[in-house]
Amino acid sequence: MTLPNDLKPSTIAAQAGGVIDWPSGGVVPPMQPSTTFVRDADYALVNPDNIYSRDNSDIVRITETVLARLEGAEEALLFPSGMAAIAALVRTLPNGATIVVQSGIYWGTTKWLRDFCARRQISLHEVDASDADALEAACAAHRPELVFIETPSNPWLKTVDIARAAKCAHQAGGLLAVDSTAATPVLQRPLELGCDIVMHSATKGINGHSDVLAGVLATSAPGAKTWTDIKADRHDAGAVIGPFEAWLLLRGMRTLPLRVERMSRSAQQIAEYLSAHPKVTDVYYPGLESHPGHAVAARQMQGGFGCLLSFLVEGGAAEALAVVGRLRLFHRATSLGGVESLVEHRHTIEPHTGIPPSLIRVSVGIEDAGDLIADLEQALG
Numbered sequence: 001m002t003l004p005n006d007l008k009p010s011t012i013a014a015q016a017g018g019v020i021d022w023p024s025g026g027v028v029p030p031m032q033p034s035t036t037f038v039r040d041a042d043y044a045l046v047n048p049d050n051i052y053s054r055d056n057s058d059i060v061r062i063t064e065t066v067l068a069r070l071e072g073a074e075e076a077l078l079f080p081s082g083m084a085a086i087a088a089l090v091r092t093l094p095n096g097a098t099i100v101v102q103s104g105i106y107w108g109t110t111k112w113l114r115d116f117c118a119r120r121q122i123s124l125h126e127v128d129a130s131d132a133d134a135l136e137a138a139c140a141a142h143r144p145e146l147v148f149i150e151t152p153s154n155p156w157l158k159t160v161d162i163a164r165a166a167k168c169a170h171q172a173g174g175l176l177a178v179d180s181t182a183a184t185p186v187l188q189r190p191l192e193l194g195c196d197i198v199m200h201s202a203t204k205g206i207n208g209h210s211d212v213l214a215g216v217l218a219t220s221a222p223g224a225k226t227w228t229d230i231k232a233d234r235h236d237a238g239a240v241i242g243p244f245e246a247w248l249l250l251r252g253m254r255t256l257p258l259r260v261e262r263m264s265r266s267a268q269q270i271a272e273y274l275s276a277h278p279k280v281t282d283v284y285y286p287g288l289e290s291h292p293g294h295a296v297a298a299r300q301m302q303g304g305f306g307c308l309l310s311f312l313v314e315g316g317a318a319e320a321l322a323v324v325g326r327l328r329l330f331h332r333a334t335s336l337g338g339v340e341s342l343v344e345h346r347h348t349i350e351p352h353t354g355i356p357p358s359l360i361r362v363s364v365g366i367e368d369a370g371d372l373i374a375d376l377e378q379a380l381g
């Protein structure tokens, strides 16, 4: 890791932070699957950095270093999934604590937080954090230890003003955590806006090939108690990522800026195309000037608005499902951020969470944008 400090993300990513495998000279790091590491005849560790693979792993360290550089963080920690990363953060709160969480975010986060907080006597307040005044009022009223937001949010693409949310959280004596999955570190760097801990499901755009489950937390204050507690929890409770997953993640990340650039450009084109379509009644994409969060998104995101968008079609669930069923290029599957475009009818998956029956969510991949628009055109009829 000898790359200079002033490099741009695409350079850091392409060279995986400058890793060279000595003594082989390989430009790709090896994947060491060993769970345990030897000591010499005097019982000293042969490599003092490696004892046991729940404690240490070279490939995990390398991948975390690259992630930290991309995020502008002092330290990053990998987890075996995005949910494991969220759980490691939230488990550091004491019983009786208070959380303010953005409403209408990734359903897995909401569901787990509700269950966990109920078990641990933690009071959970769900608020539409895209309404900055509502978030400010919630922070002032509840004095939360943790404020958790997701921007852009999934599947509503709501935008939260990160700098303002950080101020609210800090004035209440709490921390701000941001789920920045839909933006990736390429488009948004919440730590630079005052956020304390940034989280990603690396399963999505960061890996980008729909073949690794991973999560990450990153901070610019690695000495803070919450962070050292998270590290201890990961080590002691064992929610560590395997070496092969970390190796695949590093490989996927080499093209992250390139993929995000293409996907964001295509998503913008598709959002504009859909906005003009007579059978589409609304489009949620922060890159559209008509989006209520556009000004905030334009201020805090650089280089595009990401691969995720949702739209409403005329009619109800039957009409939306018919459109989804006619698509030939968009795979009907959950998740986002992969090289292949995906489509989802979230109302079918979560019928009781307030998702409109006519909502179609798409994750735009790296295919030709014209091909994707032609596919939507024939499916919308």
Ligand SMILES: *Cc1c(COP(=O)(O)O)cnc(C)c1O
Residues within 6 Å of the ligand: 081, 082, 083, 084, 106, 108, 109, 150, 154, 179, 181, 182, 201, 202, 203, 204, 213, 214, 215
């Ligand atoms: C997928 C996702 C998660 C959960 O991540 P997993 O890797 O599936 O555990 C959390 N937040 C957002 C915004 C997501 O899209």
